[in-house]
Amino acid sequence: xxxxxxxxxxxxxxxEKIYALNHVDLHIAPQEFVSVIGPSGSGKSTLMNIIGLLDxxxxxxxxxxxxxxxxxxxxxxxxxRNRKIGFVFQNFNLxxxxxxxxxxxxxxxxxxxxxxxxxxxxxxxxxxxxxSSRAKHMPTELSGGQQQxxxxxxxxxxxPSVILADEPTGNLDSHTSAEIMEILEELNDQxxxxxxxxxxxxxxxxAKRSIHILDGKLSEVRL
Amino acid sequence: xxxxxxxALRSIxxxxxxxxxxxxxxxxxxIALVVLVSLVNGATKSVNEQIASLGxxxxxxxxxxxxxxxxxxxxxxxxxxxxxxxxxxxxxxxNSATAKSGARSKQVSVVGTTSAxxxxxxxxxxxxxxxxPVDVQNNSCICVLDSIAADNVVGxxxxxxxxISLNGIRYTVAGVLAENDSMMMFSGESTVYIPFSSMLxxxxxxxxxxxxxxxxxPKGVSxxxxxxxxxxxxxxxxxxxxxxxxxFYVSTMDALEDSASSVTSVLSxxxxxxxxxxxxxxxxxxxxxxxxxVTERTxxxxxxxxxxxxxxxxxxxFLMEAVVLCMMGCIIGxxxxxxxxxxxxxxxxxxxxxFDLDAGVVLxxxxxxxxxxxxFGLYPxxxxxxxxxxxxLHYGG
Ligand SMILES: Nc1ncnc2c1ncn2[C@@H]1O[C@H](COP(=O)(O)OP(=O)(O)OP(=O)(O)O)[C@@H](O)[C@H]1O
Ligand SMILES: [Mg+2]
Numbered sequence: 001x002x003x004x005x006x007x008x009x010x011x012x013x014x015x016e017k018i019y020a021l022n023h024v025d026l027h028i029a030p031q032e033f034v035s036v037i038g039p040s041g042s043g044k045s046t047l048m049n050i051i052g053l054l055d056x057x058x059x060x061x062x063x064x065x066x067x068x069x070x071x072x073x074x075x076x077x078x079x080x081r082n083r084k085i086g087f088v089f090q091n092f093n094l095x096x097x098x099x100x101x102x103x104x105x106x107x108x109x110x111x112x113x114x115x116x117x118x119x120x121x122x123x124x125x126x127x128x129x130x131x132s133s134r135a136k137h138m139p140t141e142l143s144g145g146q147q148q149x150x151x152x153x154x155x156x157x158x159x160p161s162v163i164l165a166d167e168p169t170g171n172l173d174s175h176t177s178a179e180i181m182e183i184l185e186e187l188n189d190q191x192x193x194x195x196x197x198x199x200x201x202x203x204x205x206x207a208k209r210s211i212h213i214l215d216g217k218l219s220e221v222r223l
Numbered sequence: 224x225x226x227x228x229x230x231a232l233r234s235i236x237x238x239x240x241x242x243x244x245x246x247x248x249x250x251x252x253x254i255a256l257v258v259l260v261s262l263v264n265g266a267t268k269s270v271n272e273q274i275a276s277l278g279x280x281x282x283x284x285x286x287x288x289x290x291x292x293x294x295x296x297x298x299x300x301x302x303x304x305x306x307x308x309x310x311x312x313x314x315x316x317x318n319s320a321t322a323k324s325g326a327r328s329k330q331v332s333v334v335g336t337t338s339a340x341x342x343x344x345x346x347x348x349x350x351x352x353x354x355x356p357v358d359v360q361n362n363s364c365i366c367v368l369d370s371i372a373a374d375n376v377v378g379x380x381x382x383x384x385x386x387i388s389l390n391g392i393r394y395t396v397a398g399v400l401a402e403n404d405s406m407m408m409f410s411g412e413s414t415v416y417i418p419f420s421s422m423l424x425x426x427x428x429x430x431x432x433x434x435x436x437x438x439x440x441p442k443g444v445s446x447x448x449x450x451x452x453x454x455x456x457x458x459x460x461x462x463x464x465x466x467x468x469x470x471f472y473v474s475t476m477d478a479l480e481d482s483a484s485s486v487t488s489v490l491s492x493x494x495x496x497x498x499x500x501x502x503x504x505x506x507x508x509x510x511x512x513x514x515x516x517v518t519e520r521t522x523x524x525x526x527x528x529x530x531x532x533x534x535x536x537x538x539x540x541f542l543m544e545a546v547v548l549c550m551m552g553c554i555i556g557x558x559x560x561x562x563x564x565x566x567x568x569x570x571x572x573x574x575x576x577x578f579d580l581d582a583g584v585v586l587x588x589x590x591x592x593x594x595x596x597x598x599f600g601l602y603p604x605x606x607x608x609x610x611x612x613x614x615x616l617h618y619g620g
Binding site: 052081087110 | 226237534613
């Protein structure tokens with residue numbers, strides 16, 4: 001379903017060209033759990049942002065569900081981000097002035113879901129991450145782990161087929177990290193494709209497939 | 224739609240002081256527009272009522288040349304009889320005299336005229352009667368006082384049958400006019416009406432020429448048509464003066480009304496225009512703060528785009544915020560205008576003036592504010608909508 005062919009992303013800093021992604025080929029099948037590991041600055045986030053349609057490659061073809069993404073309009077891209085992809089970031093990226101449930105509701109509003117259906121699904125999503133009791137809380141009133149769980153609830157509320165998590169445990173202690181990993185594994189068990197970026201080898205090992213990235217180049221490590 | 228309205232309210236509410244300061248420009252602009260236009264409208268209404276109360280179907284003709292082949296009342300009446308467009312005329316000559324009654328002595332204005340004057344001017348009597356045709360035929364020594372003259376010369380209104388003297392000649396009071404409550408007619412001057420013929424006898428030095436007359440058209444003829452026929456006649460009757468101007472002037476009340484309404488509509492447009500400028504300045508304030516808001520919320524825009532917001536929904540969100548900000552300013556402004564007008568009403572109480580919140584100008588202000596919100600909100604909102612998700616997400620770390 002996710003198919004990258006010869007994807008390149010170059011940043012020009014003055015005279016120097018930095019290849020954040022250097023002719024990358026990658027295929028991710030439905031329901032896979034893939035971890036991406038590599039040192040800082042190796043191009044992990046760049047890869048993730050291109051897969052998640054937040055950024056575009058300078059060269060190469062990215063085919064999502066059989067359609068090259070350059071055939072999507074700006075509006076259609078927003079729709080795909082909304083329905084097919086759920087993002088989880090290292091720094092949670094919740095909207096500070098919206099409560100937990102409002103943050104989770106937002107993707108449904110953009111999807112045009114009717115109000116009743118919305119509140120039902122928000123409730124469900126929060127329950128899944130074990131945060132039903134904190135629905136009315138503002139992000140600042142939640143711990144890091146709780147905020148990340150809200151972010152996961154937001155990512156899965158539109159029932160996307162892909163969850164992209166960019167170092168979701170980077171800002172959390174090991175205990176909380178384990179909880180977040182459990183949720184992600186559970187989502188994978190329920191049939192979602194999960195792509196997980198991490199620095200941590202132990203966490204990477206929990207994935208069924210691990211990809212190593214260095215200076216914008218991929219090498220696969222079968223575990 | 225209602226969702227973006229709620230979001231807009233929330234975002235405006237989350238920074239109340241800034242929102243109020245931003246709205247201040249709009250609030251002041253709206254107050255300026257609504258209050259000024261309502262004040263002008265109130266004044267206009269009162270002026271128009273005054274003019275209407277004067278009666279608008281007569282004309283007054285002033286004749287400057289009263290010495291060189293003067294116009295006599297006989298000539299005027301003969302002309303009027305033969306003129307279809309003029310129903311009745313009342314010649315007048317005006318002068319001043321010292322009026323005495325007992326020990327009291329007052330300077331008054333004396334008007335010599337005929338019985339027709341009463342109907343043409345739509346006067347009302349308080350006591351007695353007005354001049355009659357027979358008084359004019361007989362050079363009778365009778366007079367009619369207006370209410371001011373009765374108060375000043377005799378000392379009381381119920382003075383029919385009393386005698387007063389005008390420059391030493393005795394006149395019997397035949398009637399007293401009712402008080403004129405119209406502000407426009409208030410001159411504070413005492414006026415005594417005497418028969419036209421008695422006037423000529425009283426002031427032997429007069430040429431016999433009338434210095435002014437009143438005329439009304441018959442039913443179904445407009446004053447301006449009648450006035451045209453008078454002008455036509457008089458410009459043949461009198462030569463032009465040495466500067467080529469007419470030696471007479473025809474004044475009609477609808478001319479007064481026209482000029483009053485053109486003055487007030489110019490005033491209204493002028494003040495409205497100035498107020499609109501302050502509204503536009505308020506709009507620039509809105510645009511400024513919306514640009515700040517968009518910059519401050521770049522990350523939020525990135526997050527929204529990452530979870531599926533389209534350009535259009537981002538555009539709508541920020542446009543809504545600008546419009547809601549403007550409309551809140553408008554509502555506050557209209558409310559404050561209402562307070563100010565009420566205050567103004569209590570200040571001018573009893574002067575026959577009322578200032579109402581004009582529905583038209585309130586609608587105008589609302590439409591203007593809406594347009595300003597749209598126009599000045601569009602650029603910042605568009606800037607937000609066009610951001611690339613990745614750039615917005617990475618903004619400021
Ligand atoms: N907007 C940008 N402008 C210039 N260079 C960039 C930009 N974004 C990323 N880069 C460069 O691209 C390379 C890859 O960056 P990327 O963010 O993908 O790294 P990463 O693997 O996610 O690192 P980390 O583990 O620290 O998050 C880095 O060398 C970085 O300096
Ligand atoms: Mg990164």
